[in-house]
Amino acid sequence: MSVKPDLEFIKYLKGAGGDTLKKCYQCATCSVMCPLSKDGSPFPRKEMIWSQWGLKENLIADPDVFLCHQCSDCSAYCPRGAKPGDVLGAIRAYAYTHYGWPGPLAKLASTAKGLPLLVGIPAVVIFIMWLLSSLIGVSGVHIPTSEEFASHGYTQFFGTWSFHWYAKNVFFILCFAGGSMAVAILSFFMGVTKLWKGMSENAGIKSNFRPSIVQFVTMFLWPAVVEIVTHKRFKECGNQRNRATGHLPLMFAFIGLAIVTCWSLFKQDVLGLFWSQFHGPLPITDPFKILGNVCAIALLFGIGVLWSNRKKAEQEKGSKGSFYDWFLIWLIAGLGATGLGAEVIRWLNIPTLGYLVYYMHLITIMMLFLYAPYTKMGHLVYRTVAMTFEKYRASSFAKDVLAE
Ligand code: SF4
Numbered sequence: 500m501s502v503k504p505d506l507e508f509i510k511y512l513k514g515a516g517g518d519t520l521k522k523c524y525q526c527a528t529c530s531v532m533c534p535l536s537k538d539g540s541p542f543p544r545k546e547m548i549w550s551q552w553g554l555k556e557n558l559i560a561d562p563d564v565f566l567c568h569q570c571s572d573c574s575a576y577c578p579r580g581a582k583p584g585d586v587l588g589a590i591r592a593y594a595y596t597h598y599g600w601p602g603p604l605a606k607l608a609s610t611a612k613g614l615p616l617l618v619g620i621p622a623v624v625i626f627i628m629w630l631l632s633s634l635i636g637v638s639g640v641h642i643p644t645s646e647e648f649a650s651h652g653y654t655q656f657f658g659t660w661s662f663h664w665y666a667k668n669v670f671f672i673l674c675f676a677g678g679s680m681a682v683a684i685l686s687f688f689m690g691v692t693k694l695w696k697g698m699s700e701n702a703g704i705k706s707n708f709r710p711s712i713v714q715f716v717t718m719f720l721w722p723a724v725v726e727i728v729t730h731k732r733f734k735e736c737g738n739q740r741n742r743a744t745g746h747l748p749l750m751f752a753f754i755g756l757a758i759v760t761c762w763s764l765f766k767q768d769v770l771g772l773f774w775s776q777f778h779g780p781l782p783i784t785d786p787f788k789i790l791g792n793v794c795a796i797a798l799l800f801g802i803g804v805l806w807s808n809r810k811k812a813e814q815e816k817g818s819k820g821s822f823y824d825w826f827l828i829w830l831i832a833g834l835g836a837t838g839l840g841a842e843v844i845r846w847l848n849i850p851t852l853g854y855l856v857y858y859m860h861l862i863t864i865m866m867l868f869l870y871a872p873y874t875k876m877g878h879l880v881y882r883t884v885a886m887t888f889e890k891y892r893a894s895s896f897a898k899d900v901l902a903e
């Protein structure tokens with residue numbers, strides 16, 4: 500077999516945290532120490548040699564790369580200090596950009612150089628929409644008086660209109676949040692399709708979907724989702740066991756905030772059509788408001804734990820932090836801080852500052868949706884797909900159709 504190294508890819512890996520790549524001498528200690536590596540398909544030793552050889556196509560369609568939970572157990576025991584955990588992290592970051600659509604946006608989200616535009620795009624879009632909202636409806640944009648702010652909070656950020664069947668504020672928020680989500684969903688769909696095809700080809704599986712949809716969901720997808728939600732594999736990590744302490748509340752905070760957002764939309768957009776008292780901000784004693792606040796605190800707690808873990812790993816183990824590692828941490832911290840901050844400022848009734856912080860909060864929401872497929876957030880989908888594929892690959896469905 501002739502090996503065609505991708506020299507650009509090797510250069511990328513070295514620059515993105517895999518600068519110790521060459522030190523690996525294939526002793527396999529990392530594969531033995533990795534708590535998630537399986538006997539039939541061990542990693543990350545093979546990924547280290549593929550990386551040294553620059554076998555990009557093999558690596559970006561290797562499910563094991565996505566199964567890694569970046570616990571750094573392997574790096575801690577590597578006798579050569581080759582940091583395989585960082586190498587796998589760099590490959591994943593490359594894969595998210597590679598699979599991301601549209602390509603220029605995915606590329607922009609992959610480096611710190613793109614940060615001004617990454618913040619600037621949503622900031623400009625939302626600001627223009629805020630100005631445009633003045634052209635429609637009864638009341639356009641203005642900073643509210645203390646009385647208006649106390650009564651409406653942020654529910655008239657984009658003004659009001661006389662069409663009582665649908666709130667103007669919700670319309671504008673859905674325009675940018677829904678648009679961003681649509682781009683992200685399309686990007687994930689295209690990326691997942693390519694990844695599944697690549698994984699199947701590498702594993703020698705000729706037919707992708709021999710099981711029925713029901714069989715696929717119940718036998719492969721659902722068990723993978725259960726493992727993810729319960730953090731079963733996270734808990735197996737020895738070196739950075741407390742990553743689950745930060746990751747778990749973070750995950751439940753997102754689920755809780757999604758429930759609160761859905762309820763708020765249902766209350767305002769559906770119930771509000773028939774009973775006008777359902778319009779307006781939720782009172783502090785409302786169970787969904789309480790859930791939202793608890794989730795915001797859990798989100799800040801979780802991201803605080805992950806932040807300090809990453810800092811500790813960089814200081815103690817010489818693990819190299821990359822833009823890919825830090826961007827999502829900064830973004831989630833910004834999301835939680837501006838969300839809680841906007842609410843506290845509403846209690847204090849300071850309209851101008853409140854509107855400014857709320858505007859920043861909307862920017863972080865749009866960033867989270869729009870850039871999800873290209874940042875570390877992408878692992879939510881790509882790891883789920885890899886875990887599903889891992890179960891599928893081991894099943895009789897895949898074995899029966901193995902290439903000769
Ligand atoms: S990365 Fe380290 S532990 Fe793993 S095979 Fe290479 S030298 Fe051995």
Ligand code: SF4
Nearest residue numbers: 533567570571573584
């Ligand atoms: S970082 Fe952890 S999960 Fe990933 S390969 Fe290393 S030991 Fe395994």
